Amino acid sequence: MGGAAGKLESPETKLEAKMVEAMQRRACKGTAIKSFNSIILKFPKIDDSLRNCKAIFEQFDEDSNGAIDHEELKKCLHKLGVCFTEEEIGDLFKACDIDEDMGIKFNEFIVLLCLVYLLKDDAVEFEAKSRVGVPNLEATFEILVDAFVFLDKNKDGYVSKNEMVQAINESGEHSSGTIATKRFEEMDWDKNGSVSFKEFLFAFTTWVGIEDE
Numbered sequence: 001m002g003g004a005a006g007k008l009e010s011p012e013t014k015l016e017a018k019m020v021e022a023m024q025r026r027a028c029k030g031t032a033i034k035s036f037n038s039i040i041l042k043f044p045k046i047d048d049s050l051r052n053c054k055a056i057f058e059q060f061d062e063d064s065n066g067a068i069d070h071e072e073l074k075k076c077l078h079k080l081g082v083c084f085t086e087e088e089i090g091d092l093f094k095a096c097d098i099d100e101d102m103g104i105k106f107n108e109f110i111v112l113l114c115l116v117y118l119l120k121d122d123a124v125e126f127e128a129k130s131r132v133g134v135p136n137l138e139a140t141f142e143i144l145v146d147a148f149v150f151l152d153k154n155k156d157g158y159v160s161k162n163e164m165v166q167a168i169n170e171s172g173e174h175s176s177g178t179i180a181t182k183r184f185e186e187m188d189w190d191k192n193g194s195v196s197f198k199e200f201l202f203a204f205t206t207w208v209g210i211e212d213e
Helices: 013-027 036-041 044-052 054-061 068-082 086-096 104-117 126-133 139-153 162-170 176-187 195-205
Strands: none
Touching: 013 086, 013 104, 013 139, 013 195, 036 044, 036 139, 036 162, 044 054, 044 139, 044 162, 044 195, 054 068, 054 104, 068 086, 068 104, 086 104, 104 139, 139 162, 139 195, 162 176, 176 195
8 A cells, every 4th residue: 555664654654644544534425527538528627727726826936936945835824724733734845845856846736735625625624715716726626536536446545557447447448458557657656556646646737738837
C-alpha cells in the first residue's frame, strides 16, 4: 500500500495516511462516475475551472515570483478559512513542492487546494468558493475526488494498475490494456506500483494541459 513501509513517521507518509482515510470515508458515499470516458469528457470544464484559480494564485503570490512560499501559503490557508496546524501546513507544503525548490508553482497549488478540500471534507469549513471568487471550484474538486473513487475499486485509498485496466475496460475501449498501462505510468511517478490521490491530481493537471507556465 503506497510504499510507506520503513518511513512511517515521515511528513509525507503522515499526510498520505490522512488522505487515504479521507478517501476511504468519501468512498463510502459512492461515486456518480460510471466510466473513464465520462471523466475525459469533463476535461474541458475542469480545465476552465482550474485555470480560474490563476487569479487566486497570483493574489497569494505576493512577491510575484511565480511560486508561493511557506509564509504565503499560511496566509492563503488563513484567508480560505481552513485551520491547519503548523505541522500540517509544513507537510502539505513538502508534499506539493515536488521539485523541492521551496515554492508552490501553479499546478502544485491546484493539487494543494484539492488536497485541502479532501482533508477538510466538511463543506461548511471549506468556503473557498465564496471567499476567493471561484464558484465552480468545489464542484470541480468533487469531480476529481469522484474520479479517484471510481478508479479505486477496492477502496483502499490507492489505484493499482489492475484497477486502472478494469476502469478503462468498463468504458469498452479497444486495446484498453495499452491505454490503461500508459495512463497508469503517467500517474505512478514514484514507480511503486500504486497511485495516491496526490499522484492522480498531478497527472490530471498534465492531462488537462495545466503545466508550469
